[in-house]
Amino acid sequence: MSPSSPADAPAVHLAQFENSYVTLPERFYARVGPTPVAMPRLIQVNEQLAAELGIDVGGEDPATLAAVFSGNLIPAGAEPIALAYAGHQFGHFVPQLGDGRAILLGEVRDASGARRDIQLKGSGRTPFSRNGDGRAALGPVLREYLVSEAMHALGIPATRTLAAVTTGERIHREGLVPGAILTRIGASHVRVGTFEYFAARGDAEAVRLLADYAIDRHYPEVRSTAQPYLALLGAISERQALLIARWMLVGFIHGVMNTDNMVVSGETIDFGPCAFMDAFDPAAVFSSIDRNGRYAYANQPHAAQWNLARLAETLLSLLDPVPERAAELASEVLSRFSARVGEHWLAGMRAKLGLTTPRDDDSQFIEGFLERMHRGQADFTLTFRALCDAAATGEADARVRTLFASPIAYDEWAPAWRARLSVDAPDPAARSTAMRRVNPAFIPRNHRVEQAIVAAVEREDYSLFSRLLGVLSRPYADSQAFADYAIPPRPEERVTETFCGT
Ligand code: AMP
Ligand code: MG
Numbered sequence: 001m002s003p004s005s006p007a008d009a010p011a012v013h014l015a016q017f018e019n020s021y022v023t024l025p026e027r028f029y030a031r032v033g034p035t036p037v038a039m040p041r042l043i044q045v046n047e048q049l050a051a052e053l054g055i056d057v058g059g060e061d062p063a064t065l066a067a068v069f070s071g072n073l074i075p076a077g078a079e080p081i082a083l084a085y086a087g088h089q090f091g092h093f094v095p096q097l098g099d100g101r102a103i104l105l106g107e108v109r110d111a112s113g114a115r116r117d118i119q120l121k122g123s124g125r126t127p128f129s130r131n132g133d134g135r136a137a138l139g140p141v142l143r144e145y146l147v148s149e150a151m152h153a154l155g156i157p158a159t160r161t162l163a164a165v166t167t168g169e170r171i172h173r174e175g176l177v178p179g180a181i182l183t184r185i186g187a188s189h190v191r192v193g194t195f196e197y198f199a200a201r202g203d204a205e206a207v208r209l210l211a212d213y214a215i216d217r218h219y220p221e222v223r224s225t226a227q228p229y230l231a232l233l234g235a236i237s238e239r240q241a242l243l244i245a246r247w248m249l250v251g252f253i254h255g256v257m258n259t260d261n262m263v264v265s266g267e268t269i270d271f272g273p274c275a276f277m278d279a280f281d282p283a284a285v286f287s288s289i290d291r292n293g294r295y296a297y298a299n300q301p302h303a304a305q306w307n308l309a310r311l312a313e314t315l316l317s318l319l320d321p322v323p324e325r326a327a328e329l330a331s332e333v334l335s336r337f338s339a340r341v342g343e344h345w346l347a348g349m350r351a352k353l354g355l356t357t358p359r360d361d362d363s364q365f366i367e368g369f370l371e372r373m374h375r376g377q378a379d380f381t382l383t384f385r386a387l388c389d390a391a392a393t394g395e396a397d398a399r400v401r402t403l404f405a406s407p408i409a410y411d412e413w414a415p416a417w418r419a420r421l422s423v424d425a426p427d428p429a430a431r432s433t434a435m436r437r438v439n440p441a442f443i444p445r446n447h448r449v450e451q452a453i454v455a456a457v458e459r460e461d462y463s464l465f466s467r468l469l470g471v472l473s474r475p476y477a478d479s480q481a482f483a484d485y486a487i488p489p490r491p492e493e494r495v496t497e498t499f500c501g502t
Pocket of ligand 2: 260
């Protein structure tokens with residue numbers, strides 16, 4: 001059985017495809033379709049996102065949608081391909097990775113005119129599958145759905161999830177588990193590892209084509225600069241700096257920041273072993289495969305800079321014909337990176353604390369508070385959310401103090417904070433409201449994600465998943481009905497390790 005073609009099924013019109021990646025040379029990808037699955041069933045389709053993409057899901061029956069989002073039915077205008085890429089995984093270069101279980105159906109323009117990729121993940125083997133089965137398990141698919149959509153709702157650039165389906169097939173992981181397919185929407189899927197793929201082959205022509213493609217698609221403004229490729233490196237670095245700072249500000253730990261999992265568009269991608277921390281801990285690691293803490297919470301700026309250095313290496317010949325000069329130019333850009341992360345982080349932290357006028361000792365003041373949180377095992381999300389109330393009235397201090405193992409850690413700090421607030425933002429209600437917009441009440445806490453996955457995988461009960469997805473779509477709302485979702489896990493609920501499940 002091969003995917004339906006116009007010959008054996010009426011072509012379904014999903015969206016207006018406008019595919020650009022297929023216009024790149026054949027060595028950028030492999031033309032390959034999804035492998036049909038036994039019995040696709042729709043778990044969830046993201047109607048709001050569909051509308052943004054000009055996809056009328058209301059006009060199709062669930063069976064057709066399940067067929068499309070499982071890859072059993074190829075919509076008109078799609079040109080399925082698997083993309084080639086390489087990558088440094090935990091510091092080790094792998095010259096060929098590529099989409100081993102994902103297929104790019106094509107690109108559409110969203111409501112704002114931006115080009116977006118529609119990709120099926122878990123859609124079967126491709127020439128890049130190596131020893132993998134090309135499939136995805138239900139658990140990780142639900143996890144990616146929840147976390148990617150949560151990131152978006154938090155205001156953090158991320159790939160989105162348009163749909164999830166079960167395949168009606170079981171796949172081998174730790175035992176037999178239900179198979180599923182996720183439809184991922186991305187600004188593109190050009191990775192640092194895509195550049196590395198061609199650079200490692202000495203294919204300078206392809207590197208230049210890819211750089212031009214990235215400029216056209218994501219950074220058209222650099223085209224008119226004196227040094228477009230240098231400006232491209234700078235622009236990609238800047239978006240990464242902002243992205244990493246925003247991860248840090250919500251306690252997000254990506255978990256597998258390999259260069260194949262960093263896209264040049266600046267979106268968060270690959271939600272394998274990611275996690276949000278509960279108690280604040282700079283050394284927090286959840287990923288079961290991150291044995292040495294390479295991608296620990298506080299190491300993320302450094303990891304990103306390391307990845308950008310790998311990107312820079314692929315671009316050197318485009319920066320200057322004299323290798324030494326090219327290296328100097330690239331280093332100059334990279335040397336600014338950690339300061340830029342710090343600046344975005346500091347601005348974000350000030351907002352989280354309700355501070356509006358920068359002062360020289362802000363970094364120290366904030367670090368001091370985080371240090372107290374760390375020692376006091378204070379829950380990162382809940383503490384900042386509780387501070388929103390405390391910013392309005394001292395009575396709310398009672399709540400904040402209880403979040404610290406020894407409440408005196410907060411008592412000692414609070415007076416200095418209050419003194420700052422009274423100068424910076426004199427209106428208590430206004431500062432509290434402003435803080436509520438940057439300190440989420442609801443994050444995809446590991447134990448909640450885990451509970452939703454277990455219910456779905458073991459009992460085919462998707463009610464927890466749907467409920468959690470709903471809660472996460474309004475992270476900054478005050479919602480008494482969902483108050484349970486704002487609280488940290490009880491000791492027996494705690495999830496300390498996450499898996500990529502590939
Ligand atoms: P990831 O760990 O998800 O970032 O994937 C790293 C590489 O392994 C990518 O090239 C994936 O396409 C590939 N891969 C992961 N899981 C599978 C699978 N089940 N079958 C084939 N390829 C896979
Ligand atoms: Mg990946």
